[in-house]
Amino acid sequence: MMAKEPVENMSEFDLGDFVAGKKFANFEHDFKGIVERIYEHSLLVNITEFDPEDTATVNEYNHRAVVRMSETKILIKTDNPAPRPSLDDEDEDDEMPADLVEEDEDEEDEKEED
Template identity: 30%
Template sequence: MKKEDIHLGDTVKCKVKEDMDHPFTGTVQKVYENSALLDITDYETSDKTNAAELNFKIVINFKAITKNLGGGRPNPSPSEDEADSQA
């Protein structure tokens, strides 16, 4: 998946072998250059301990996102962020 395809608030399906044993679903909280911070929202019962150890948050590489289910909003440009903070 590419950075342009990921937006704040999007729900995405992911597979990360190192931290979770099964695919899971998360909501994008922050977008970085090559990765995103997710709130883990749906996971296999057997991964409950793993999700809890991660405090239900995980940073994943865009390559680990298998499907974007949408629901988010386009990422603001840096100039929009500054305008919002000054308002």
């Protein structure tokens, strides 16, 4: 079985967001934590705040839980979101200073002449 290609983050979530997760499985209460990984429809959350009644469950889960995006609420957006990959190379040209873009085009013309 082949590994899946990494999924591009098209969600509202970013690594480092502080979120509220809904209780599930053995959890008696909702919990809060920090987004560590982003999947297609879910998030890996490092649980940082939880009800004392859920201590055993949190420890059993190694302070991490995979939660549905649809059931997760952003409480605090991260100040430093991870950069998102661009959809195509043209986006990168838009971000480059104009003089650098022109030089790149000149180099391409020289290569074609050779």
